Amino acid sequence: MWAMIVKEFRQMRRDRRTLAMMIVMPVLLLIVFGYAASFDVTSIPVRVVGVHAAEVAGRLPAPFEVTAIASAEDRSDATRALRDGVVPVVVVADADAVTVLLDGSELFTANAARAALARAGAPQVEVLFNPDLRTSAVMVPGLAGMILLFVGTVITSLGVVRERQTGTLEQLAVMPLRPRDVFLGKIAPYFLVAALDLTVVVAAGTLLFGVPFHGSLLVLALGAVLFLFVTLGTGVLISSVSxxxxxxxxxxxxxxxxxxxxxxxxxxxxxxxLGVRWIGYLLPLTYFTQISRGVMLRGAPLTTLWQPFLYLTLLGVAVVTFAMLRFRAFLAPQGARRARRRGVLALAAGSKP
Amino acid sequence: MNWGLTSVSVVRGGGTILEEATLKVSAGEIVAVVGGDGSGKSTLLGVLVGRLGPSAGVARTPARSRIGFLPASSGVYPDLTVLENLRFAAAAYGMPPALAADRIWALLDRTGLTPAAHRLGGRLSGGMRQKLGVARALVHEPDLLILDEPTTGVDPVSRSDVWWLITRETARGCAVVFSTTYLDEAERAGHVVVLQAGRVLTQGPPDGIVAAIPGEVRLFPTRPVGPFVWRRGRSWRVWREDGTGDGTVVRPDLQDAVVLAALRRAAGESLDRTETPR
Incomplete structure (x- = not known):
């Protein structure tokens, strides 16, 4: 038995990645669950509109934090602010009544706001976009992103690394295929399967779970395409280092x-x-979740979702470029490329490289 | 058309993997690259196929689309059928579908793989998989065929089939470079390059390498005393440069020549007299 234990320790020591995972994962989980895993909303940004906005804003209790007072705006402006994701809560202080509008697509914030308003004996409260504050309504759009992430990253990384393990990637490297062709040819089937998965999840979410779909299918599709490029690129990147x-x-x-x-x-x-939140801002799922919830639940148009679209595009360009370079380095190693550039590998006259 | 390497060296991680290797192969000719594990065979083929860049020297090769390559792992997709494997290779090399179909069925016929055309690559025997690998490397009728140990671990019947495939292609004018650890197989080649620790130990036609051995090789039933002694089967052989001594004089073969070259290199002797560079 002792020999077995010693052998296992030796193997474990040499498998640096597993070792790192065994050490890093508990630390990561501790940080995430210790700092990030919280359903408690301690601060709620709120916009106050209407003729009595200034007066009402001064009476709002914690955890509400007034970010803007707009006396000239009315209910339609307030609804637009919620739809565009400017704030999760808007107080409409008209001449005859005070109404609090909550964004139901931000489930935990809306719940916290409703509880705080109930404690304060608040006037009329209306929940928009997810009136019953159903969990499924906010989870299904997010789940769509998680499925795309799974297919795009996990399955793609396995598909490419399988080629390396069976020795067929070496064969591809000597075929007259450009690295770009191999890269795109490799991810295209996963792209289509992920797109099909997305369609099924969105259809099942709306038909079976009654999740609303207020926005444009085209905007969601565009967001999904961008998100998929990031996840597929991550998958190829992972496979290139595994x-x-x-x-x-x-x-x-x-x-x-x-x-x-x-x-x-x-x-x-x-x-x-804030520190943990910044990690979230570097992750593509953060932006796809904002897009899918914005489109499906709030009917947000492309113009108001430009920020998550911009960040997804930037992430996509960075990840796909890096993945392409890694892929190219494997298919045409630098030594061979450099040699071809300086003509060490002399090609036959009249032949094409 | 002549292909090959001229004084090619490959340096990786501070170590020289291949040193001043020269090799030439003409249309219709077969060149064998022989050497033990870690001798630099795969590196030499890697430079020839364009996978590795030489640190020095020149590699003269046809365009990628005119090279056929069989890696040591056979490069067969285990989850594609025999037919699908060949169709993929034909498409990757840009063959028109009709021409590809004719060529594929002809190769299946020649390799005896027609009955297994719809079998998955992963369910083929070692010999069948290797034949499929060679067929895939030949599907586009390359000008230069590079095979990394095409018959290692293959049964004698399949080896014979693989050789029939290769020689048929040379008749068409295809130049062939293959690596092997089997010296009997190397004797089929018109030219043999023997590698040891990344250096060319000796090279030339098999008969030329054997004929270039100076002195005599003698056979002993028991291990004789002295340098340049090696075992062949149940007997021992010894090399005497001056042609004197006991034992029965035997006619050396390629294996004797290669072993002797390695022993002499280890002893620090100059091999100038046995090398026949081309």
């Missing part, structure tokens, strides 16, 4: 877990400390 499928799964899980926990999918970003 020697086998076990390593690929480990790395994929290490990218998956922070996204699920820190993107606002489960725990509201608003309740996370």
């Amino acid at each position: 020697q086998n499928q076990g390593q690929a799964i480990q790395l994929a899980m290490m990218t998956l877990l922070p996204q699920v926990l820190l993107s606002g999918l489960i725990f509201p970003l608003r309740s996370m400390p």
